[in-house]
Amino acid sequence: MSVQQRAGRWTLGEKTDGVFIVKKGGQYEAKILTDSYDPEPEEDERSVLSTLIEVRDSRAAREAFHEYVRTESRLVPSRE
Numbered sequence: 001m002s003v004q005q006r007a008g009r010w011t012l013g014e015k016t017d018g019v020f021i022v023k024k025g026g027q028y029e030a031k032i033l034t035d036s037y038d039p040e041p042e043e044d045e046r047s048v049l050s051t052l053i054e055v056r057d058s059r060a061a062r063e064a065f066h067e068y069v070r071t072e073s074r075l076v077p078s079r080e
Contacts (some may be wrong), residue, residue, distance in 0.1 A: 005062050012065040019045050020061045022068055030068055032061045 005012040009025045018037030022030040030051035036058075039045060046052060053064050 004058075005065055007066065007069045010065075010069045012062065020065070022065055029072070032064050034058055034061055
């Protein structure tokens with residue numbers, strides 16, 4: 001998985017075409033899917049037990065990542 005964006009301890013990595021993973025300090029936090037995501041019947045990335053964000057394209061994925069980080073950073077006090 002290649003890191004596309006970084007914001008402090010937060011990273012946005014592209015898992016596969018159209019599937020982005022948001023992590024904080026290496027721990028999975030959320031998944032962002034773009035319109036280019038073509039699900040395989042046996043492994044649909046939409047079945048997650050955490051935050052799922054669906055956007056139009058990779059640019060919107062990066063914007064959603066930064067908005068998610070801003071929102072989560074306000075909700076949880078930093079221990080850094």
